Amino acid sequence: MDVDTRLLRYFLAVAEEGTLTRAAERLFVSQPTLTKQIRQLETLLGARLFTRSRAGMALTEPGRALAARLPALLTAWDQVLRETRRAAGRAARSLRVGFMASAANEATPRIITEFARRRPGWRVEMRQAGWSDPSAGLADGDVDVALLRLPFPGQDALRTAVLFSEPRWVALPEDHPLAVRDVLPFRDLWDEPFVAAPPETGRWRDHWLAAGERDGRPVRIGAVTDQPDDWLSAIANGYGIALAPASAARFYARPGVTYRPVSGVSSSRVGVAWAVADDTDPVVQDFVHACLESARPPQTEAGTGTAG
Amino acid sequence: MDVDTRLLRYFLAVAEEGTLTRAAERLFVSQPTLTKQIRQLETLLGARLFTRSRAGMALTEPGRALAARLPALLTAWDQVLRETRRAAGRAARSLRVGFMASAANEATPRIITEFARRRPGWRVEMRQAGWSDPSAGLADGDVDVALLRLPFPGQDALRTAVLFSEPRWVALPEDHPLAVRDVLPFRDLWDEPFVAAPPETGRWRDHWLAAGERDGRPVRIGAVTDQPDDWLSAIANGYGIALAPASAARFYARPGVTYRPVSGVSSSRVGVAWAVADDTDPVVQDFVHACLESARPPQTEAGTGTAG
DNA sequence: CACATCCATGCCCACAGGTTATGGAAGCAG
DNA sequence: CTGCTTCCATAACCTGTGGGCATGGATGTG
Numbered sequence: 001m002d003v004d005t006r007l008l009r010y011f012l013a014v015a016e017e018g019t020l021t022r023a024a025e026r027l028f029v030s031q032p033t034l035t036k037q038i039r040q041l042e043t044l045l046g047a048r049l050f051t052r053s054r055a056g057m058a059l060t061e062p063g064r065a066l067a068a069r070l071p072a073l074l075t076a077w078d079q080v081l082r083e084t085r086r087a088a089g090r091a092a093r094s095l096r097v098g099f100m101a102s103a104a105n106e107a108t109p110r111i112i113t114e115f116a117r118r119r120p121g122w123r124v125e126m127r128q129a130g131w132s133d134p135s136a137g138l139a140d141g142d143v144d145v146a147l148l149r150l151p152f153p154g155q156d157a158l159r160t161a162v163l164f165s166e167p168r169w170v171a172l173p174e175d176h177p178l179a180v181r182d183v184l185p186f187r188d189l190w191d192e193p194f195v196a197a198p199p200e201t202g203r204w205r206d207h208w209l210a211a212g213e214r215d216g217r218p219v220r221i222g223a224v225t226d227q228p229d230d231w232l233s234a235i236a237n238g239y240g241i242a243l244a245p246a247s248a249a250r251f252y253a254r255p256g257v258t259y260r261p262v263s264g265v266s267s268s269r270v271g272v273a274w275a276v277a278d279d280t281d282p283v284v285q286d287f288v289h290a291c292l293e294s295a296r297p298p299q300t301e302a303g304t305g306t307a308g
Numbered sequence: 309m310d311v312d313t314r315l316l317r318y319f320l321a322v323a324e325e326g327t328l329t330r331a332a333e334r335l336f337v338s339q340p341t342l343t344k345q346i347r348q349l350e351t352l353l354g355a356r357l358f359t360r361s362r363a364g365m366a367l368t369e370p371g372r373a374l375a376a377r378l379p380a381l382l383t384a385w386d387q388v389l390r391e392t393r394r395a396a397g398r399a400a401r402s403l404r405v406g407f408m409a410s411a412a413n414e415a416t417p418r419i420i421t422e423f424a425r426r427r428p429g430w431r432v433e434m435r436q437a438g439w440s441d442p443s444a445g446l447a448d449g450d451v452d453v454a455l456l457r458l459p460f461p462g463q464d465a466l467r468t469a470v471l472f473s474e475p476r477w478v479a480l481p482e483d484h485p486l487a488v489r490d491v492l493p494f495r496d497l498w499d500e501p502f503v504a505a506p507p508e509t510g511r512w513r514d515h516w517l518a519a520g521e522r523d524g525r526p527v528r529i530g531a532v533t534d535q536p537d538d539w540l541s542a543i544a545n546g547y548g549i550a551l552a553p554a555s556a557a558r559f560y561a562r563p564g565v566t567y568r569p570v571s572g573v574s575s576s577r578v579g580v581a582w583a584v585a586d587d588t589d590p591v592v593q594d595f596v597h598a599c600l601e602s603a604r605p606p607q608t609e610a611g612t613g614t615a616g
Numbered sequence: 617c618a619c620a621t622c623c624a625t626g627c628c629c630a631c632a633g634g635t636t637a638t639g640g641a642a643g644c645a646g
Numbered sequence: 647c648t649g650c651t652t653c654c655a656t657a658a659c660c661t662g663t664g665g666g667c668a669t670g671g672a673t674g675t676g
Binding site for chain 3: 327328329339340342343344347360361362363364365
Binding site: 314337338340341344345348361362363 | 666672
């Protein structure tokens with residue numbers, strides 16, 4: 001009895017949402033498609049999985065049985081998929097490196113060079129992650145090692161090493177009243193609206209809002225963005241300001257956005273992270289050592305830099 | 309990343325067979341189909357799974373990783389499928405009963421009636437199994453309880469109760485020299501070719517060949533059949549003779565085939581079987597009790613009948 | 617050198633999964 | 647009671663793809 005995992009995901013979506021219409025929206029398919037697919041799954045299994053009513057789709061007893069066991073199955077498949085891809089990377093002598101936009105910045109080429117020196121014949125496959133995943137794919141097993149900003153959610157289940165720290169500056173619209181000043185005390189920014197990362201990024205979001213360094217004052221959120229491009233636009237358009245690593249002034253320059261040093265806020269730490277299981281993996285450890293050896297504070301080291 | 313389990317089965321078949329051609333035969337698809345499907349799986353995973361050569365398809369490292377984990381995954385899916393179907397049966401107040409052709413014969417209606425008396429509102433869903441599965445679907449979890457002939461392969465992992473025993477007769481071509489006699493001593497049949505069940509049915513096949521009651525003489529196989537119809541045809545066409553329960557003379561009468569009592573061979577036992585997990589299931593136990601209570605030796609009880 | 621045995625390719629057909637548009641049933645507001 | 651909304655089901659249609667057959671290319675073997 002063959003099934004496509006897509007069908008199973010469809011089923012789970014309907015089971016969770018309770019109506020075809022909402023599940024269809026979530027899955028980005030049309031509602032008639034779901035109608036047909038769910039019906040097909042039912043005939044395939046030879047069991048009614050839902051009782052239909054104008055109120056929506058309610059699970060039957062066999063439906064509940066299926067819904068209870070499916071998630072583990074899909075997770076297991078995901079795991080197999082990842083392990084296979086990892087094996088493929090190894091077989092091709094390729095290390096998958098995830099990185100956050102603006103994580104290591106100018107340190108990155110040096111790291112790559114140093115890794116190449118230690119592992120001749122190996123290549124690195126760089127994968128940029130969006131802000132929705134501050135672990136840069138490491139938490140999902142999509143990469144073997146990641147260059148990222150600390151702290152990030154899920155960090156405790158992984159290994160991390162700090163490479164360097166870098167002062168946090170502020171990015172603000174060119175015509176912002178505070179833009180005339182050279183250095184901005186953080187407390188002057190407390191009441192400004194901020195452009196923030198999505199809420200699911202947890203402590204990483206909090207860190208870039210410096211939520212713990214506002215003396216208990218609440219944060220005003222002016223916009224939520226998921227990518228550097230949207231982030232810059234939001235700032236340029238006046239939706240808010242944002243903290244950013246000092247190097248962002250060079251790597252994310254854009255007309256309408258200026259960067260200023262900030263005093264009274266801690267630095268940002270750049271780190272390398274890997275899975276606990278790779279503590280003994282020679283290739284991963286070579287990369288980590290390459291990071292530690294070649295990472296130097298960027299040239300613009302000035303202000304409140306402190307390693308955590 | 310969505311996959312059809314069919315694709316995964318294809319992959320495993322190729323991995324096990326070592327060549328596309330043989331795997332294609334085993335899967336009952338054409339070889340070009342497999343070529344395309346395997347290639348598709350590879351692009352889907354982004355990894356070479358096989359190294360092609362004229363000698364066949366050899367697994368790569370990622371291919372081995374996948375092949376090692378897939379069977380457990382497919383088994384798990386099978387399990388989920390069965391549990392869902394079982395739940396569906398329960399929700400519909402329906403007990404799935406597997407039975408071998410000619411297992412309980414005339415006892416069956418009495419059993420059903422007795423079960424209906426104990427469980428008003430429930431119905432039984434009778435599923436006939438071919439000879440290729442002497443557990444009548446119970447080993448695979450396709451049914452909740454089964455009426456069958458003992459012994460059968462896999463019996464030790466299940467619960468069984470003997471209902472009655474029935475003498476074994478012989479089915480032979482009408483014009484067979486031995487057909488003129490009334491009762492045939494089994495030893496007179498030792499050198500006759502027999503029509504047998506498929507080899508994978510193990511001890512069940514051996515039982516119907518009475519392999520252990522030939523004083524060490526080897527069995528001559530004249531034909532292998534998987535269904536009653538083929539079986540009768542094979543006998544009528546003179547490919548061989550076969551032992552059969554006495555009741556087969558009534559349930560499987562066919563022109564060209566006659567049945568004769570046999571002396572010197574043990575009886576056949578009819579039993580009911582269920583899964584160990586259902587020892588405490590009230591519905592299953594009701595069915596078992598219905599069997600035990602209403603099963604009486606068939607009218608033709610004569611000869612060497614002994615219960616095991 | 618012919619032949620067998622692999623896998624790959626090209627061409628074609630059928631089907632299934634997707635879409636939009638529309639219908640029917642049943643609550644809810646006026 | 648009527649009209650609106652919110653469900654799911656149905657119909658008609660399009661297209662991608664899984665499947666088949668026939669055939670080609672590579673490489674050993676009698």
